[in-house]
Amino acid sequence: MFDSVIIGGGPAAMSAALNLKIRNKNFIILAGNEKVTGLSKAPSIENYLGIKNISGKDLLSTFEEHLDNMGIEKKNEMAYNILSMGDYFAVNAGNNFYDARTLIIATGKAKNNLIEGEEKYLGMGVGYCATCDGPLYRNKAVAIVSENEEGEEEARFLSEICSKVYYLPLYKSNFQEFNNVSVVKGKPKSVIGNGSKITSLSTSEGNIDVDAVFFIRNVLPVNQLLEGLELDDGSIKVNRTMATSISGVYACGDCAGKPFQISKAVGEGSIAALSAVKYIDSNMEVKL
């Protein structure tokens, strides 16, 4: 049982980790696919107090170095789903489950790019982790809509158990068709079903008959991660202690709303960690 699981690997997550470490809490960081961050592409950052004119890439390296120096490691695992178990949480990260008394969500800018039918058919054919749910679709046709190269690994895996795999890359991909895997150039438009399960995926190049659609996203829609998490204009609703609508769950950084600034993310990460520490130590909800 961990004191805390930090979900995300950016500045807010790193700042939270730093503070948990200093407060002697045991935690893990599920950083997911780290390649994907707008910050790493920023040519110059001038407004992070104390570090003059630096590229986003170098600032991230500086942050990583600070964590290394404190003996903090990130796991490149992605949290797909979290279950509330009463007084703790079970975090599903592909093949692994992690139990924790608190959660610190720092998943970055919320993307509101769900396609039509995606939310409706979640669990009825729509999934976010092929490794987890693929076996349910043995000998059936499935589609993978992927924002990054991780989807290619999932396609290889599914090709071994499903009758047909359609791969729709949303990034510049050189993925080659093989065996029962077809690459579809069209953009996904909607998930179509009969009310209780998926029947097909509609794309800009026509419909594909499938029993499941897996979306491999850089950032998971936060409300899919944990049921009951209240949102506010697409961001996770938090108060000034970074507490969310669920006891023991804190959010920080871009997923907790604007402005999308490093110093805000870092500041909120430390607040979230200190609020979690208070919660862990008192086993009571931080006063709203």
Add this chain to the structure above:
Amino acid sequence: MFDSVIIGGGPAAMSAALNLKIRNKNFIILAGNEKVTGLSKAPSIENYLGIKNISGKDLLSTFEEHLDNMGIEKKNEMAYNILSMGDYFAVNAGNNFYDARTLIIATGKAKNNLIEGEEKYLGMGVGYCATCDGPLYRNKAVAIVSENEEGEEEARFLSEICSKVYYLPLYKSNFQEFNNVSVVKGKPKSVIGNGSKITSLSTSEGNIDVDAVFFIRNVLPVNQLLEGLELDDGSIKVNRTMATSISGVYACGDCAGKPFQISKAVGEGSIAALSAVKYIDSNMEVKL
């Protein structure tokens, strides 16, 4: 007319300044008496992401250097009182007045050490700026209660116009009595008056008959600074955009509440600045 006046000189104020500068706003920083900060005495700070294990003094120097590098200067003037003028604010800093469309308050940890009667007799003998109000007490007896050496300068000034000056240092002072100035060793206990004006100052060593008491504080009680500013448990009440109860006024850092952390102060400073920028650019209140 400035776009903004920043009141305070610590990390929150510096971060706000950095962001206003980048957004091309014209502003001044009234940093007051900068010697006084708990941060400068911290032996080691490990949780400001990106800057490993540094003393508080060196971290402050690093911050100052960043500001220098951006061509930002602080004024060592202290804001004593702010008047709301409808769509702008007039900030009284001793002999100078500064007009600004927005205010960013970053005065540090609120001290709730007002003595009995202090608030009641504000403007009826109690004051926070001897230079400003001293002339009202020509040929009268006054007391100065001072948390720092600035009070000594005020005592010298008042000794020239008042009949008697009692000096009560609340710090380790080597101040010497001279002419009509007496140093009182007792601690101030309460301000006593007749309902409309002060008659004496009660101290642990007895009462002193005076017509005025000037309190020279490291940090001014925030609610004395600007009338109508709502507090919450002694801190300035803010929402997530760092907006206070008064349109165009933002607060950040320790004066806006716990936790008292550098990264929180820096993050809030940038949020406050960006909210002020939005307000200035739209001339409308930031949505609460």
